[in-house]
Amino acid sequence: MAVVHLINSDEHTRCATGSLLAAAGYKVHTYAVAGDYLVMEPDNEVGCLLLSLHLPGVNGLKFQAALRRYPAYERPIIFLTANADVASTVQAMQAGARDFLTEPVDGETLLAAVRAAVEHDQRRRANQALCDFVRSSIAALSERERKVLDGIAQGRLNKQLAVELGVSERTIKADRSQVMHRLGVRSLAEMVKLLIEARCDRGGFS
Known part of the structure; x- marks a missing residue:
């Protein structure tokens, strides 16, 4: 079962979005602040991050950049925010975000974005496993x-x-x-x- 890590400071959004994702068959972990995500032990499960742009403390864009220092916690990122601007959208996508959704967003659009991000993570992990095998064989x-x-x-x-x-x-x-x-x-x-x-x-x- 794929895991969606939902990081959003708004409790209503966490509950509503989490329920939608759970009903679609995803395991959901929710966090009110970005730092809480890094406190838990990293898992090796296929999944993605559903990340708010505006968070207390470290905002979504800074958190996205910081994750590069923690490869075990990296996942495909979908930004979900009520207040977006062109500059933030461009910065997020150039930094590798899989999608940038502006609330309110309908359930089908959100689930389609999550599905695409999870599939990307599956391909990434499969390729990494293949590369690890090749490199160990060459060694x-x-x-x-x-x-x-x-x-x-x-x-x-x-x-x-x-x-x-x-x-x-x-x-x-x-x-x-x-x-x-x-x-x-x-x-x-x-x-x-x-x-x-x-x-x-x-x-x-x-």
Whole structure:
């Protein structure tokens, strides 16, 4: 079950919005101030933040910026506020907010925004898990195997790699086979696709 963390100083909004989200099947945690969200232990559940622009103490925009220092607490953010201006909207969206809703907002619009944010979080987590797997697999390779992987990612042929690394083509093929085994793929195309999907193909592996 996805979790929506609702941060809003208005009790009526917290109750009404929380009830709407709960009825739609979400687990809801509510907070009157931004700091309360950081007090609880971070969870590893898929979800999003439904954040008010105007909060006592640290406002929504400053809180959004501060969350970058606490990766365990980061979630896709939807701003929900009664008083918005163009500058705040632009700043929030440029900083990575998924949506910016102005109250009053109808239930379907709100739920659609939450659904999109949750789906984004699911994709982000899946990609992170994939990248973690790829990086741990690469870490288990020998130095030459990592160089072979780096060369393959750059489109080099076995013959070219053999010359560059001072080994035979047979050795390069054996290294490539070991790399593919570690990554759990059966073809060169599969391996390249995996590296691209995991976004772990930038900057080399050596």
